[in-house]
Amino acid sequence: MASIDLDKVLDKAWADKGLTEILAAPVSALKGVSDRDGELLKEAFGITTVAELAELKYVRWAQALAALETAR
Structure with missing residues (x-):
């Protein structure tokens, strides 16, 4: 299984979650x-969460x- 450095992909507030x-x-x-990017993704695709973006x-x-x- 691949590992990922959460500090590199997450905002600081989320890195320890x-x-x-x-x-x-x-x-x-x-x-x-x-x-604002999140708002645009919601408007364009109905995406509001990280999981929804992945799917x-x-x-x-x-x-x-x-x-x-x-x-x-």
Whole structure:
């Protein structure tokens, strides 16, 4: 299983939280995602949490395309 440095991907306020809490957190818990970015994601896709962003079909499609390119 891959590990991730939470300090590198989460806003400081969320770095010490548990995974369940992080997944339920607003997308602004991710480092570099502002409250305004979160509002725009909600307006465009109905996304309000980190978990919902991870499940967004467009994110999954982009990841699949990138994986295909890497496998070439």
